[in-house]
Amino acid sequence: MRLALLALRNLTRNRRRTAISLAVIATGTAALLLTAGFVAFSFEGLSEAMIHGGLGHLEVVRQSTADSHTATLERSVAEGLDDWEALQARIEALPGVRAAAPTLYAAGMASTASGKSAAFLGVAGDPVRERRMGFTLKLREGEALADAPPREGEDRVLLAKGLAESLGLRPGDRMTLLAVDPDGMLNALDAVVAGLVTTGVQELDTRYLKLHLASAQRLLGSSGASNLLVTLDRTDRTEVARAELLRLLAGHQPPLAVVPWTARAPFYGQVRALYKGIFAFLGSIVFALVVLATSNTLLMAVMERVREFGTLRALGTSISQVAGLVGLEALWLGLLGALLGDALGAVLIVVLNALAITMPPPPGAVDPIDLQVLFVPEAFAGTIVLMLVVLTLASAAPIVRVARLRIVEALTHT
Amino acid sequence: MENAPVFRARGLVKRYSMGDAVVDALRGVDLEVGAGEVVAVAGPSGSGKSTLLHLLGTLDEPDAGSLEVAGTAVAAMDERARTLFRRLRLGFVFQTFNLLPVLSAEENVELPLWLAGVGGRERRARAREALAEVGLGGRVGHRPDQLSGGERQRVAIARALVHRPLAVLADEPTGNLDSETAVAVMDLLTALNRSSGTAFVVCTHDPALIARAPRRVFLRDGRVVADERGAAA
Numbered sequence: 154m155r156l157a158l159l160a161l162r163n164l165t166r167n168r169r170r171t172a173i174s175l176a177v178i179a180t181g182t183a184a185l186l187l188t189a190g191f192v193a194f195s196f197e198g199l200s201e202a203m204i205h206g207g208l209g210h211l212e213v214v215r216q217s218t219a220d221s222h223t224a225t226l227e228r229s230v231a232e233g234l235d236d237w238e239a240l241q242a243r244i245e246a247l248p249g250v251r252a253a254a255p256t257l258y259a260a261g262m263a264s265t266a267s268g269k270s271a272a273f274l275g276v277a278g279d280p281v282r283e284r285r286m287g288f289t290l291k292l293r294e295g296e297a298l299a300d301a302p303p304r305e306g307e308d309r310v311l312l313a314k315g316l317a318e319s320l321g322l323r324p325g326d327r328m329t330l331l332a333v334d335p336d337g338m339l340n341a342l343d344a345v346v347a348g349l350v351t352t353g354v355q356e357l358d359t360r361y362l363k364l365h366l367a368s369a370q371r372l373l374g375s376s377g378a379s380n381l382l383v384t385l386d387r388t389d390r391t392e393v394a395r396a397e398l399l400r401l402l403a404g405h406q407p408p409l410a411v412v413p414w415t416a417r418a419p420f421y422g423q424v425r426a427l428y429k430g431i432f433a434f435l436g437s438i439v440f441a442l443v444v445l446a447t448s449n450t451l452l453m454a455v456m457e458r459v460r461e462f463g464t465l466r467a468l469g470t471s472i473s474q475v476a477g478l479v480g481l482e483a484l485w486l487g488l489l490g491a492l493l494g495d496a497l498g499a500v501l502i503v504v505l506n507a508l509a510i511t512m513p514p515p516p517g518a519v520d521p522i523d524l525q526v527l528f529v530p531e532a533f534a535g536t537i538v539l540m541l542v543v544l545t546l547a548s549a550a551p552i553v554r555v556a557r558l559r560i561v562e563a564l565t566h567t
Numbered sequence: 568m569e570n571a572p573v574f575r576a577r578g579l580v581k582r583y584s585m586g587d588a589v590v591d592a593l594r595g596v597d598l599e600v601g602a603g604e605v606v607a608v609a610g611p612s613g614s615g616k617s618t619l620l621h622l623l624g625t626l627d628e629p630d631a632g633s634l635e636v637a638g639t640a641v642a643a644m645d646e647r648a649r650t651l652f653r654r655l656r657l658g659f660v661f662q663t664f665n666l667l668p669v670l671s672a673e674e675n676v677e678l679p680l681w682l683a684g685v686g687g688r689e690r691r692a693r694a695r696e697a698l699a700e701v702g703l704g705g706r707v708g709h710r711p712d713q714l715s716g717g718e719r720q721r722v723a724i725a726r727a728l729v730h731r732p733l734a735v736l737a738d739e740p741t742g743n744l745d746s747e748t749a750v751a752v753m754d755l756l757t758a759l760n761r762s763s764g765t766a767f768v769v770c771t772h773d774p775a776l777i778a779r780a781p782r783r784v785f786l787r788d789g790r791v792v793a794d795e796r797g798a799a800a
């Protein structure tokens with residue numbers, strides 16, 4: 154007969170009360186798991202949206218550029234990569250690298266024949282690489298850019314819907330782009346609107362314009378690229394790949410930086426902090442509720458068995474043994490409740506995902522999403538630890554109570 | 568110390584105060600119980616029988632007087648020492664049996680051995696033996712709620728004796744039993760006393776039981792008023 158076994162058996166005495174306690178603990182556990190799964194889904198959705206929305210996992214850029222700007226969209230070609238083709242070949246030879254795409258950022262004015270004009274943020278790239286990297290611009294109207302570099306005079310652009318609206322342009326219309334080249338000269342490029350897109354980010358949609366790398370190079374009178382955006386097969390390898398790239402590119406002149414996507418998306422950090430805050434808040438509510446609910450029932454269970462504890466003490470059970478018995482009963486409740494909660498959470502996650510509930514767009518996004526709740530293994534393990542801590546706390550009062558029992562009074566207790 | 572009496576009480580005083588009212592439950596009790604003795608403690612309700620038993624059992628402390636158990640002054644023992652003493656040297660039988668409801672008869676009897684650190688195999692063997700001695704060899708797996716009152720008290724007696732204590736203290740052990748069962752339980756105690764050499768101090772109201780005891784101590788208002796040995800008159 155072990156103390157732990159005796160504690161477990163004692164849970165079978167008042168089955169109804171034990172069932173209620175287990176239900177409270179399991180519900181709290183499942184609530185935390187669902188929240189963790191939803192938060193993880195939101196993080197992951199946000200991360201993947203940002204990575205595949207144009208950030209890539211890693212950016213290879215001149216150290217001086219990385220030092221002076223944070224926003225990727227502000228990388229200038231003047232301090233860009235002249236030898237990007239050689240770099241691209243070396244980087245793409247690394248395992249786990251899906252593609253290294255040259256990107257050229259060109260900001261300037263867009264104007265139309267009817268005299269309308271608006272500032273634009275042009276992002277130029279290689280459509281073949283971008284497809285491979287999963288850079289997904291949602292084409293709303295018209296057609297995508299051709300893979301092959303356009304010939305001179307046949308440049309085509311994709312306009313974000315907001316920008317197209319302010320310019321009054323539709324697919325097939327002509328427009329002129331004005332931008333300052335690295336030497337400070339104002340250049341112009343005539344282009345046809347190939348299609349309308351959305352970036353998925355509202356603010357960006359009022360300025361965003363997409364063009365072929367060759368078109369942008371023509372506009373800026375340069376053969377370089379602002380940076381190389383590197384996409385990996387797996388997001389969780391970002392830091393490892395970054396170290397590999399740094400090793401590969403060490404000694405390059407001018408010095409190069411490898412910037413992870415998180416450093417280029419300050420917004421992500423804020424959202425993450427917000428979600429973490431929400432999770433911590435909910436977690437403390439669950440924590441407090443379960444502590445309150447279970448400490449009360451544990452105390453009741455002790456009060457009902459005062460005479461039994463007196464008997465145990467009379468027979469020579471030490472104070473620490475009877476206190477341990479009460480503590481172990483609480484720990485069993487916590488463990489069993491958390492395991493039940495983990496099972497319940499797993500079932501609920503499967504059910505919720507099968508229901509494919511549509512959610513309003515997450516912050517900053519345009520399109521509604523299908524609710525998905527992820528399995529977060531750390532959360533499953535974490536809730537077990539958490540509930541053990543919760544029940545340890547909840548057992549504090551009953552333990553003090555039982556440790557202070559005076560044997561004679563306990564024996565004559567009715 | 569082996570020749571020291573199991574209990575030697577001198578001038579035991581126990582006082583309870585409830586608000587302003589002070590109750591003198593024991594007013595100077597002298598009592599010596601030798602090894603293997605059977606003593607019935609009798610007296611009217613409120614005379615201090617239970618109080619005396621609690622003091623002898625080191626469950627409570629006297630307000631005055633001295634108590635030696637097996638030659639050791641209880642006053643010199645701390646909480647831990649008293650717990651160990653009860654665990655290894657004493658057995659208790661209660662009016663309400665006080666078995667653990669979630670344990671089988673055998674497991675209840677194993678409890679003192681488990682506390683004493685006896686290994687599983689020996690523990691089971693000795694618990695079965697003790698249950699057989701009280702005539703419950705066929706009930707080892709029963710839980711208390713599957714046993715009659717008399718059977719429960721016999722399990723409790725087996726529990727009190729299984730670790731071969733110096734003394735068993737029993738407070739109204741037959742109080743919840745019908746008179747026939749009560750006599751049987753008392754006879755069992757006497758028989759076990761002969762076979763085990765364990766001393767018994769039994770508090771009781773029951774004249775039939777008092778008459779069967781070889782030594783009878785009468786209490787009244789917290790004092791010993793008679794101490795008789797030999798067959799009752």
Ligand SMILES: Nc1ncnc2c1ncn2[C@@H]1O[C@H](COP(=O)(O)OP(=O)(O)OP(=O)(O)O)[C@@H](O)[C@H]1O
Pocket residue numbers: 583584585590591592610611612613614615616617618619772
């Ligand atoms: N915890 C207590 N607080 C106050 N008074 C108490 C307490 N315990 C016992 N007493 C009083 O001490 C006296 C002796 O009580 P005790 O229980 O020892 O009597 P008893 O002989 O065992 O009686 P009974 O035959 O009814 O069991 C009684 O007057 C009782 O009311």
Ligand SMILES: [Mg+2]
Pocket residue numbers: 616617618738
């Ligand atoms: Mg009494």
